[in-house]
Amino acid sequence: MSLDLVKEFVEKNKEQYLETLFTLLRQKSISTQNIGMEETSAMLLNMLEEIGMDSRLIETQGHPVVYGEIKNEANDFTLLIYGHYDVQPADPVEEWNSPPFEPTIRDGKIFCRGAGDNKGQLMAQILALKTYQEVVGDLPINIKFVFEGEEEVGSPNLVNFVSEHRDLLKADLVYTSDGPMHESGAPFVLLGVRGMLYVELNAKGADWDNHSGNKGNIAPNPAWQLVELLGTMKDDAGNILIEGFYDDVKKPTANEEELITTLPYDAKQVADQIGYKGFNMTREEYYRKLTLEPTLNIAGFHSGYGGKGSKTIIPSTAMVKMDMRLVVDQDPDDIFEKFKKHVHKHAPGVEVVRYGSMKPSRTSPDMEVVQVVKEAVKEAYEENPVLQPSLGGSLPDYVWTQILGVPSVIVPYANSDEANHSPNENLDVDKFFKGIVCTCSVIRAFGE
């Protein structure tokens, strides 16, 4: 089969494929606020049934997994495709140029919450199966779909799900399309991810806000307490001072050190994509910080008055949200204990709340399946993919490599400026169709 037939078929069906995607995008599915999750999983189930998959919803302790499979008796190679149907909240809503849940095409991009992360990429997988079947007929390999509904809250039930369904999920390779392509526009083949740990700090002062004059120097100030606590967590050079934080960070191999000096890089492009003119890292610094080093990020800090003008109070509460991106072999459970110990040592009364977490993961570039994917991606995009040891972001990749025991690759289909998790999230229309072609190419490669 020639990929050109696939490309032609996609070209002819563009309008219908976009409409199918838009239907999914319009359906809200904000997992952290439990909005529209049931409706979305039901909608997806229907879509899988329509393309002839043996499908069902599998309940978890949280939102259900949408599962589907198509068997091929002649070939026992199984490709498990993972994606997620939940999205981030849309706020700050006022910064969107079009309604966040109404897909709108401008400048060749689909603007909508979830367009890139992950509904557009997930839909490319579904439509690839439809396309392949329409163009060629039966699929040449076994395909399994696992679409979860809790990735944006840290996939708290995916470990249990995979542990409990080892037989059902048996596969030769796990294939994920999530996150953005390389800044240069080249396709990515990512061999791992950073892990993640999300925490919240709550400091309590007095039982109510006090007057900053009549009680100034007298009532405790929890905002100052958290500022001082955060000040103990990093040194001036940005090194994280939580005791033992770096203990399990694997020293990069010579190959990895070598690799990051050869990856394509354009500082100006990165500056444009993060929206920060002051950006000026070297290639090596950039890739090291993004793929080989952990982070300690303040995702939110809220205390006291934030309105117009002035209000003279001593706030009674202060709250900080933080996420840490972890690298192999840091373990979120271990890091959480160390983090908590640090907080209790420096600010005994401060409450530490744990939200989602995820282990880091890596697959070896020497495996044959990795080489097959690399070639198939190259053929689809007609361009050499960038092979990178890890994504900066987090995906529950370790459930495949560590719990299911299957190698895993991540091949993102979204443009690098997709603005996922931000206002005006978008997906290049063209990238959406390229993704469909890429999945067809991978299926074909493993079928040969």
Added chain:
Amino acid sequence: MSLDLVKEFVEKNKEQYLETLFTLLRQKSISTQNIGMEETSAMLLNMLEEIGMDSRLIETQGHPVVYGEIKNEANDFTLLIYGHYDVQPADPVEEWNSPPFEPTIRDGKIFCRGAGDNKGQLMAQILALKTYQEVVGDLPINIKFVFEGEEEVGSPNLVNFVSEHRDLLKADLVYTSDGPMHESGAPFVLLGVRGMLYVELNAKGADWDNHSGNKGNIAPNPAWQLVELLGTMKDDAGNILIEGFYDDVKKPTANEEELITTLPYDAKQVADQIGYKGFNMTREEYYRKLTLEPTLNIAGFHSGYGGKGSKTIIPSTAMVKMDMRLVVDQDPDDIFEKFKKHVHKHAPGVEVVRYGSMKPSRTSPDMEVVQVVKEAVKEAYEENPVLQPSLGGSLPDYVWTQILGVPSVIVPYANSDEANHSPNENLDVDKFFKGIVCTCSVIRAFGE
């Protein structure tokens, strides 16, 4: 004239006096949001005219001053009574037990924004004039009322107002009832105030929020920048590290040092009033920190996600609101320059916005007018007032002592747990009536 006649008259007119106050309380007057200011000044003007004052609104660059006077040809002593008709915003509104602008009596207290700060106390002055005239007839001295509408935003136009109306405002003593009475329940005669300087810090990272994974360690984090900046402003012991901050702090006199060791003090009472069980200062520490030392307060810190659950972003902006309480002879202009210099040194890109400010002020306890007030207050409350060198809070007292050149005393009429600037602000019903009696007592004392 016996004060008993005054007390009797007030007792008989309680219901009507409360209704007059409630009318004023229901009328919103949030200066920082420019809500209801015109309506409130017009309402007050009517009230002054009803008690026979020669009244008018005097325009300023901001909200107008409500001015009124009653002359007595037989006595040339003039008492200028200052108050303010503006209030703080009501948020967080959800923490109020009754609507913030609907006065509600519970447990002998009037709950309403502005009940204590300052509408209840201001209304006691108006009703004292009415009462005195009804009970005795003509007032024995000259009375001038200056009610401004910008105290809660730092009285930015009061200096100009006083400078431009020196002749109109000529007086022998300025008398202010604002702030809470002493924690012990005893009346206060305060001989000064702390000054104030309110600033806002704005830090800017990238042009939009970035994904904390895909851009983690790469995009700048303005929340971290402000945390680090704030960390340079105080040492572990709470000393303020802004260069030159303490340069102009007057060393307390031996008398002041002596005074603060003799003032009534109950740590448990203070703990209850600020709503903080952990409070455990000594008497000397408490009065020193509250009246003789400056503060550096975080009134608000807002950046990034503050909703339910987790959102993994690198915020693009961070904002901190701070107020400093200043003691004699710190000057807000000078302190602002020092503050700005500190910010520019440690965090060059951070914007510093200046809001209101106020100079500190003190009047000597040796003046005869102070002794007259002290005796009159004692007679009204049948209890020795606490004479304190300074209020913890700020009032534009320096415009009287430094610009008009007139001594000034502050005699608060609100209960010490009035929760001014906080949810559930309140005024003891009983304290409201006592305030009316107290002003009558002071008028009588100067008329003799």
